[in-house]
Amino acid sequence: MVSSAPAPLASLAPYAQVKQYLKGRLGAGDWPPGVLMPSEAELVAQFSVSRMTVNRALRELQAEGLIERVQGVGTFAAQLHKVSSTLTLRDLHEEIAERGHHHEAKVVAQEEVRATNGLAGQLGLKPGAPVFHTLIVHLENGVPLQCEDRYVNPACAPDYLAQDFAKTTPTHYLFEATALWRAQYSIEAGRATKDEAKLLGIAPTDPCLIIVRRTFTTDSAITLARLVHPGTRYGLEGHFTP
Amino acid sequence: MVSSAPAPLASLAPYAQVKQYLKGRLGAGDWPPGVLMPSEAELVAQFSVSRMTVNRALRELQAEGLIERVQGVGTFAAQLHKVSSTLTLRDLHEEIAERGHHHEAKVVAQEEVRATNGLAGQLGLKPGAPVFHTLIVHLENGVPLQCEDRYVNPACAPDYLAQDFAKTTPTHYLFEATALWRAQYSIEAGRATKDEAKLLGIAPTDPCLIIVRRTFTTDSAITLARLVHPGTRYGLEGHFTP
């Protein structure tokens, strides 16, 4: 916090000041990608702080992908070579509620079935083993937004079939009832099945955004869900800032 | 590293050991969401390390969204309430090359045009101002995979039109030539335009995954791109592990 340190913005923790300073100069293009940046020792001198403080700032910038550090060599401005952004797959009920809209869920099916070979493989069960199945249409202000076709491993949520999914979404219930630890998903454009199209009130040829998601505990698969959205009514958005 | 500390795995830094221990117990469900976890002081005693070391482990777990910390109160197991995953939008050329396939780009248009009102607004230019435009079809092993309709702010990349986009993708060129700082995107299912369908060799009614992406420097918009992919040939995948 000495005169040589630029703009010592009041009330910001020292490590955050160092971080902000570096981020600003990176954003201004003062260190083009791949270029050697000031060493910890130089920043220590410049800001008159301890090395741990500078180190924290640099470690966090590294975690954010803005810089690269090599032991024994130095710190480099990172190549921003990919735009990686956080895509959040959330509970649809929350999403709709946040928009101030009304969410309604129509439960089309809620039953126990026998796992087909493919399904058993996906959930890590034996073919023919009992599996819980729900088919639910979610509406936003009365308009069908998502058709949720879901299979659940009974071992992970034994009470699944006893829930009233007109009141709680399966996503929400499973978040509460199970120890989610891992998830896997794919996002595709495709067509709804005939039944799904009917439930969504769209033409069978209408493009749909289809998300297939599997979640796991530490050990086993919890659920497999196919989420079909009319392309004209639902999209994903995101942004990326370092 | 005392006998009371469980499994002091050799050759892992102390902060990483603490982190791994907590992560393991969280994954095992030993601390259900919302529950009070050991304090820093308790972990200091348990692992016989300094508080800064424990603090680093906890801070990183917090950054990963696994725990929540409240000053004056304590550390709590987080509600894993959303599955947020890193979605990486990459250079298509790299993506195809990584699959060991052959990438080819057909440049359909490469020109200077005048910005329409809408486009000018998106790029922060005046209506009627000159804008660079390219229309390129990307093929994977000869099969059309993406139709890339892109507008570029001339101020950010004055030499854009002089590039040979059969050899370098616009994405790659712009990564090198500009100081990308922010990006925004949407992902939708929709239909290609008639022209796009012809270029992609699909029926105009075929569902497509459409990504619209805008990138920015610190100050101004760099580029607006509409990326149209045949739904049967392209999808996004991701996973999430804490």
Added chain:
DNA sequence: CAGTGGTCTAGACCACTGA
């Protein structure tokens, strides 16, 4: 060899919460 980052320590002061 000097310079780099990776990590740790044993203390410190502080703001905050809840009893």
Added chain:
DNA sequence: CAGTGGTCTAGACCACTGA
């Protein structure tokens, strides 16, 4: 008030790289 986390310091030892 005692307990919590947020942060900082001034030192330390180490592994690593390149000259």
